Amino acid sequence: MKHILKLHVNGEDFEILTEVNKTLLEVLRENLGLTGTKRGCDVGACGACTVLIDGKPQLSCLTLATVVQGKKIITIEGLAREGKLHPLQKAFVEKGAIQCGFCTPGMILTAGAFLDENPHPSEGEVKEAISGNICRCTGYVKIVEAILSVSENQ
Amino acid sequence: MPYALYAFHKEGRMRLPKFECLEPRSLKEAVKAFAADPGGALILAGGTDLIVNMKHGVIQPKRLIHLKAIPRLAYISEGKDGLRIGALTTLHELVSSSLIKKKYPILGQAAKEVAAYVHRVMGTLGGNLCQGNRCRFYNQSVFWRGVRPTCYKAGGEICHVVRKPKECHSTYCGDMAPVLIAMDAKIKLVGPVEERTLSLKRLYTQDGKKPLSLKKGEILKEIFIPPPAGNTLYLKWRLRDSLEFPIVSLALHLEKNGENRIDRAKIIFSGVGTGPVEASEAEKMLKGVSLDGPMIENVSNQAVKEISPMRTSLASPAYKRKMAGILLRQALEKTGS
Numbered sequence: 001m002k003h004i005l006k007l008h009v010n011g012e013d014f015e016i017l018t019e020v021n022k023t024l025l026e027v028l029r030e031n032l033g034l035t036g037t038k039r040g041c042d043v044g045a046c047g048a049c050t051v052l053i054d055g056k057p058q059l060s061c062l063t064l065a066t067v068v069q070g071k072k073i074i075t076i077e078g079l080a081r082e083g084k085l086h087p088l089q090k091a092f093v094e095k096g097a098i099q100c101g102f103c104t105p106g107m108i109l110t111a112g113a114f115l116d117e118n119p120h121p122s123e124g125e126v127k128e129a130i131s132g133n134i135c136r137c138t139g140y141v142k143i144v145e146a147i148l149s150v151s152e153n154q
Numbered sequence: 155m156p157y158a159l160y161a162f163h164k165e166g167r168m169r170l171p172k173f174e175c176l177e178p179r180s181l182k183e184a185v186k187a188f189a190a191d192p193g194g195a196l197i198l199a200g201g202t203d204l205i206v207n208m209k210h211g212v213i214q215p216k217r218l219i220h221l222k223a224i225p226r227l228a229y230i231s232e233g234k235d236g237l238r239i240g241a242l243t244t245l246h247e248l249v250s251s252s253l254i255k256k257k258y259p260i261l262g263q264a265a266k267e268v269a270a271y272v273h274r275v276m277g278t279l280g281g282n283l284c285q286g287n288r289c290r291f292y293n294q295s296v297f298w299r300g301v302r303p304t305c306y307k308a309g310g311e312i313c314h315v316v317r318k319p320k321e322c323h324s325t326y327c328g329d330m331a332p333v334l335i336a337m338d339a340k341i342k343l344v345g346p347v348e349e350r351t352l353s354l355k356r357l358y359t360q361d362g363k364k365p366l367s368l369k370k371g372e373i374l375k376e377i378f379i380p381p382p383a384g385n386t387l388y389l390k391w392r393l394r395d396s397l398e399f400p401i402v403s404l405a406l407h408l409e410k411n412g413e414n415r416i417d418r419a420k421i422i423f424s425g426v427g428t429g430p431v432e433a434s435e436a437e438k439m440l441k442g443v444s445l446d447g448p449m450i451e452n453v454s455n456q457a458v459k460e461i462s463p464m465r466t467s468l469a470s471p472a473y474k475r476k477m478a479g480i481l482l483r484q485a486l487e488k489t490g491s
Contacts, residue, residue: 020173056246
């Protein structure tokens, strides 16, 4: 049986008619067309589905859409402001931290939430923070450099 | 395999089955709903274990009772008699808490060993303690499991680890339980008729199919830790330094008296049994002694005799036994110095 979900995503309010058993990942991608959030493993082991809920990272593949009603959801699409890239997005582009780009949305959102709590981390702390975001392409070196460059400039 | 379960993995992904999701506003409401539906309802907190198992089709609750809307279940508060942690406190809150860093640092250190950053933000202490047992034949998708008959834990007849019926050898792999048991933690359970407090160790049945001793309708509310004494270490052995469950892990707690002799020892392993495993004979060997090379060797050898790892993961039981001994040796050498 369908019910109406009221979700607040990237600053906008949406009403979505859907089943109870939908994960936030499914609703974001299929009902809202926000395909920036990726389905990697679907079981919470790769981090590609990471979104921000009230500023904190969360795996949308393991989150029921119904329980995040009334919370502030940010996907990768909501990071740029008025066409201006977030410092992390800019750093990832400039440092060559993006190859296929599949891990990138989850990687950037995780890094952003981490830097909010820990503005001047060591390299080891950055690596630890992104250890839940798997990248098959880059070998992580440029990703860590990009995140560190943002923390240094803050 | 039944078609209804096959539908789980249509289009190459795992859809959740249909269920009802309740969001009670009080623990009393939650307990009432849980007690009213013992067969079909399960408790949802962070979801990092439960939702995965639902996607794999090994559990099929008709109803989920979501606890995160209930106020005042997440807290870290210190009193004269010790530390009280609400069951819905996230692992990330344990890692970040300045009170814990100052007075009970091992709790934050152990919490930081769990999975990765995002899992610790979602996952709760209660959920970590109550996590399901794991096995390479159980924690797999409908598609993967379809090549064999359903295993006993997932509702079938046979355990594929030992190829015998009506047995379950799934492994307890939690990180927080060994540390908390070593620190003599107690838990408060709230049920439909009564509240009860018991030692955390007694939460675990050592039964792979039903690992928790919760009675009908009981929900874990609070974890209590006595004031810190002695030294507690947690060593986790796994292939990566993040994400993974332990191959084997060890919580060692030692209290020494003035003459550097051991007053009290706790040796608790994870990853080597159907529940957290306490090496009680090894603990007895340590009482009243001063640590030296030969004693450490003897205690480690004894502890290895008290664990019974099964082939529930990629690591062989022989390897787990060897690593358990090595971890204990390392831990004793570290605290001895």
